[in-house]
Amino acid sequence: MSRLLLNKRFALSGLLLLVLVLPLITSNAYMIRILILTFIWTIAVYGLNLLAGYTGYLSLAHAGFFALGAYTLAILTVTVGLSYWLAFILTLVFTSIVGALIGMIALRTREHFFAIYTLCVGYIIYLIIYNWEGMTGGVRGFIGIPSPGSIGPLEFNSQISNYYLVLFFLVLTIVVIYRIVHSLQGRTFMAIRNSEDLAKTIGISTTKNKLIAFILSTFFAGLAGALFASFTRFIGPEISNITMTFDFLVYLLIGGIGTLSGPVIGTFIIVWISQELQFLQDYRMLVFGPILVILIIFAPRGISGFIIDWNLKRKAKKQQIESMKDMENNQEVKEG
Amino acid sequence: MLLETVNLTKKFGGLTAVDDVSFSVEKGKINAIIGPNGAGKSTFFNLVSGYYPPTSGQVFFKGEEITRLPSNKIARLGIARTFQTTNLFERATVLDNIIVGNRLRTQSNLWDAILRTPRLKREEQKCLDKAYEVLDFVNLTNHAHSVVENLTQEEKKRVAFALALATEPELVFLDEPAAGVNPDETEGLAELMKKMVDHGITVCLIEHKMQMIMSIAENIMVLNFGKKIAEGTPEDIMNDEEVIKAYLGGERHAEVK
Amino acid sequence: MDIFFQQLFNGLTIGSVYSLVALGLTLVYGILHIPNFAHGALYMMGGYITLTMMQTLGLYYWLAIFVSIVVVGLIGVLMERLVFHHLRHAPPIHDKIAAIGMLLFLEAFAHRVWGADYLEMATPHGQVVSVFGITFTLQRLIIIVAAVLVMFTLYLFLKKTYMGMTVIAMSQNRAGANLVGVNTNKVAMLTFFISGALAAIAASLSSPINLVFPGMGHLVILKAFVIIIIGGMGSIPGAIVGGYILGFTESLGATYISSDYKDIIAFILLVLILTIRPNGLFAKGGQS
Ligand SMILES: Nc1ncnc2c1ncn2[C@@H]1O[C@H](COP(=O)(O)OP(=O)(O)OP(=O)(O)O)[C@@H](O)[C@H]1O
Ligand SMILES: [Mg+2]
Numbered sequence: 001m002s003r004l005l006l007n008k009r010f011a012l013s014g015l016l017l018l019v020l021v022l023p024l025i026t027s028n029a030y031m032i033r034i035l036i037l038t039f040i041w042t043i044a045v046y047g048l049n050l051l052a053g054y055t056g057y058l059s060l061a062h063a064g065f066f067a068l069g070a071y072t073l074a075i076l077t078v079t080v081g082l083s084y085w086l087a088f089i090l091t092l093v094f095t096s097i098v099g100a101l102i103g104m105i106a107l108r109t110r111e112h113f114f115a116i117y118t119l120c121v122g123y124i125i126y127l128i129i130y131n132w133e134g135m136t137g138g139v140r141g142f143i144g145i146p147s148p149g150s151i152g153p154l155e156f157n158s159q160i161s162n163y164y165l166v167l168f169f170l171v172l173t174i175v176v177i178y179r180i181v182h183s184l185q186g187r188t189f190m191a192i193r194n195s196e197d198l199a200k201t202i203g204i205s206t207t208k209n210k211l212i213a214f215i216l217s218t219f220f221a222g223l224a225g226a227l228f229a230s231f232t233r234f235i236g237p238e239i240s241n242i243t244m245t246f247d248f249l250v251y252l253l254i255g256g257i258g259t260l261s262g263p264v265i266g267t268f269i270i271v272w273i274s275q276e277l278q279f280l281q282d283y284r285m286l287v288f289g290p291i292l293v294i295l296i297i298f299a300p301r302g303i304s305g306f307i308i309d310w311n312l313k314r315k316a317k318k319q320q321i322e323s324m325k326d327m328e329n330n331q332e333v334k335e336g
Numbered sequence: 337m338l339l340e341t342v343n344l345t346k347k348f349g350g351l352t353a354v355d356d357v358s359f360s361v362e363k364g365k366i367n368a369i370i371g372p373n374g375a376g377k378s379t380f381f382n383l384v385s386g387y388y389p390p391t392s393g394q395v396f397f398k399g400e401e402i403t404r405l406p407s408n409k410i411a412r413l414g415i416a417r418t419f420q421t422t423n424l425f426e427r428a429t430v431l432d433n434i435i436v437g438n439r440l441r442t443q444s445n446l447w448d449a450i451l452r453t454p455r456l457k458r459e460e461q462k463c464l465d466k467a468y469e470v471l472d473f474v475n476l477t478n479h480a481h482s483v484v485e486n487l488t489q490e491e492k493k494r495v496a497f498a499l500a501l502a503t504e505p506e507l508v509f510l511d512e513p514a515a516g517v518n519p520d521e522t523e524g525l526a527e528l529m530k531k532m533v534d535h536g537i538t539v540c541l542i543e544h545k546m547q548m549i550m551s552i553a554e555n556i557m558v559l560n561f562g563k564k565i566a567e568g569t570p571e572d573i574m575n576d577e578e579v580i581k582a583y584l585g586g587e588r589h590a591e592v593k
Numbered sequence: 594m595d596i597f598f599q600q601l602f603n604g605l606t607i608g609s610v611y612s613l614v615a616l617g618l619t620l621v622y623g624i625l626h627i628p629n630f631a632h633g634a635l636y637m638m639g640g641y642i643t644l645t646m647m648q649t650l651g652l653y654y655w656l657a658i659f660v661s662i663v664v665v666g667l668i669g670v671l672m673e674r675l676v677f678h679h680l681r682h683a684p685p686i687h688d689k690i691a692a693i694g695m696l697l698f699l700e701a702f703a704h705r706v707w708g709a710d711y712l713e714m715a716t717p718h719g720q721v722v723s724v725f726g727i728t729f730t731l732q733r734l735i736i737i738v739a740a741v742l743v744m745f746t747l748y749l750f751l752k753k754t755y756m757g758m759t760v761i762a763m764s765q766n767r768a769g770a771n772l773v774g775v776n777t778n779k780v781a782m783l784t785f786f787i788s789g790a791l792a793a794i795a796a797s798l799s800s801p802i803n804l805v806f807p808g809m810g811h812l813v814i815l816k817a818f819v820i821i822i823i824g825g826m827g828s829i830p831g832a833i834v835g836g837y838i839l840g841f842t843e844s845l846g847a848t849y850i851s852s853d854y855k856d857i858i859a860f861i862l863l864v865l866i867l868t869i870r871p872n873g874l875f876a877k878g879g880q881s
Contacts, residue, residue: 109871110872116818183449184444194425202499205406286705293698296694
């Protein structure tokens with residue numbers, strides 16, 4: 001047990017070290033760019049995971065909230081002219097508030113009603129962004145979004161500094177999510193996922209806790225969106241499209257829904273495969289669509305869940321063998 | 337008198353599942369509700385535990401009206417329940433299922449979780465201690481780390497009991513706790529219920545196993561077609577004509593055993 | 594006033610298409626309790642297959658539609674057999690994700706095979722007709738009439754044939770139907786076939802006045818969901834009436850409110866309904 005934990009720590013530190021020094025050992029700007037985008041998407045997927053994976057509510061408006069974060073930042077910095085970090089914080093507050101308002105209503109519905117409701121909310125956000133040209137730039141998109149402003153001596157004009165900034169937020173996200181999941185709050189979410197009725201009868205306010213999960217998920221979507229806007233500096237309505245939500249879902253499902261490492265694993269693997277399969281481009285869903293279906297039937301908790309289950313089984317077997325050995329020993333003692 | 341219902345009624349469309357039922361759960365005793373299938377017993381539980389609101393009538397707990405409170409608030413007041421079909425999280429361990437049972441007696445929130453405050457750590461320990469305490473109570477300590485789906489039916493029932501007890505209730509409602517459990521094990525579950533009462537927890541159960549009911553219950557209510565047709569001690573009930581008719585079958589109820 | 598009647602007529606045309614799509618969706622929902630997000634992909638496939646039959650094999654419009662009905666119906670059956678059947682006992686989140694997976698696949702497939710372009714479908718019924726001051730192409734009239742015919746046929750099938758009655762029986766009570774000897778597997782496949790067929794008909798009828806492209810199913814399926822929530826999930830009359838209501842609302846809304854935002858009408862309607870009645874318009878009482 002402790003050895004496993006140690007191994008895990010070791011592997012994690014190694015991984016972190018690797019991503020930390022990566023920009024220093026490679027000068028491949030394209031690769032760094034892809035990595036930054038991957039980090040951003042991972043943050044968004046963590047938000048989705050908290051709601052869909054840990055609380056059991058499949059939201060199909062996630063890209064909408066991602067876009068909400070991106071456009072809010074764009075509007076606050078460019079149109080309103082606020083300083084970057086003030087706009088950044090306001091963006092997070094704003095997406096959370098919108099999330100709270102929508103969540104309050106959406107969460108009165110359940111299961112497929114919730115999925116359809118959020119699907120429609122996502123679509124409304126898309127249509128608004130698409131049609132409200134004066135504010136969002138419509139189809140042409142929104143250009144000239146500033147890079148993150150400097151904090152004291154830290155400036156974020158170069159790609160590498162952006163890399164570290166986004167990485168910082170990713171690590172922060174993971175730490176926060178880890179702490180939430182491994183706390184009474186996380187157990188509360190999971191109790192709701194497992195059975196809302198049972199959760200209620202053991203005194204859990206499902207209304208309140210579902211709302212917390214929903215707001216958290218929009219918060220992380222908004223955070224990712226804001227980072228995306230200031231990194232790419234140009235955004236278009238397609239980031240709020242349902243296909244974007246589906247992309248997030250694919251990352252989450254393949255990595256492992258309801259697992260802590262799922263979002264990282266899924267996003268990295270899929271983005272990486274997509275890069276390798278460049279020739280597939282628009283047809284990548286030809287591959288990922290069926291994978292999604294097969295996974296949900298045979299390994300519903302994705303790669304990460306598969307590994308966890310496999311480990312559990314191995315452990316159980318080991319225990320069995322050990323207890324058998326114990327019995328044999330006891331017998332020997334008796335016989336001897 | 338710990339809990340009291342006054343003219344409690346629940347209609348589902350044209351069907352009156354619970355019809356004008358007034359009943360008192362007596363403190364410190366084992367109370368029972370019996371009746372043929374579809375008599376409205378589970379619905380009665382659902383009403384008093386706030387699972388859904390009654391069409392009319394009232395529910396009082398320790399003299400305070402709780403009629404339209406949501407079930408989570410009712411749980412907080414000290415009323416716990418189990419479901420007819422155990423809906424535990426089958427793929428998690430017993431301990432993981434139970435720990436969250438004491439959540440309603442804790443204060444820590446999202447910020448405590450994110451900041452890992454001492455309060456959170458203290459309360460997590462409290463929940464864990466509580467979980468071991470109730471597992472010990474129901475004799476399942478050795479199964480703490482077993483996955484629920486690998487347990488026997490009777491063990492699952494015990495886990496459901498433990499979860500209910502983890503909420504620190506004064507009153508527990510048990511919906512058919514001995515269904516699908518063999519006679520020997522039924523005996524064990526009956527002992528467990530007596531043990532709860534000995535520890536100051538009032539019990540109210542639904543059961544079809546007459547023998548068990550008659551031997552442990554002190555106060556019984558009989559429902560038939562949603563109506564209360566009798567109430568009293570086991571002797572009263574066994575000698576009640578209407579009950580005999582409902583169970584042994586007058587003309588209409590021939591198909592009910 | 595003329596504009597008003599013209600828009601009413603247009604609403605009837607759009608409504609016919611919506612009704613057909615919503616019918617297929619509601620049938621599947623009624624029987625298997627699956628919100629089939631991939632239904633829009635069936636619609637899209639219906640459009641492409643009819644178009645391909647006409648263009649590459651040179652089939653006559655109505656013959657091409659027939660082929661499309663069979664093919665898309667079979668795709669529906671495959672969906673049921675290969676995917677949904679295995680998820681009968683899975684948590685509710687799973688079938689939705691599987692449906693999304695199939696949707697993504699079919700769209701990418703269409704993209705790959707037919708490209709991303711917006712294609713036109715020629716109709717032999719392009720004549721312009723003018724009655725009572727309303728001007729329209731014959732195709733629009735055909736959409737309306739054909740939709741009514743299809744609904745009527747479906748009605749006869751469900752009410753008058755044994756097979757149809759088993760479908761109804763199962764939608765009312767799956768376990769009960771199983772008990773009285775209905776082969777639930779067969780009924781499930783049949784339902785998916787009908788659902789696919791209806792989608793193919795709807796797409797083939799509407800394509801000449803719209804266009805054929807990989808994303809053509811998106812809006813339609815979303816609106817079909819709105820319709821069946823308005824009409825009651827699983828309700829057949831609800832889907833038909835809901836379809837026409839939405840058709841009218843949209844075409845009048847486009848004229849009198851804003852054509853940019855006409856697609857939003859449906860979603861705002863839905864959001865409003867679910868806000869007020871979280872379990873749908875016709876949910877039975879009971880659980881809060
Ligand atoms: N949510 C509901 N909606 C509609 N009818 C319901 C609902 N719940 C219960 N009923 C009906 O109310 C009646 C009473 O059901 P209930 O479950 O309370 O019976 P019961 O006494 O617990 O029976 P059993 O011994 O079989 O558990 C039954 O006819 C049942 O079909
Ligand atoms: Mg019952």
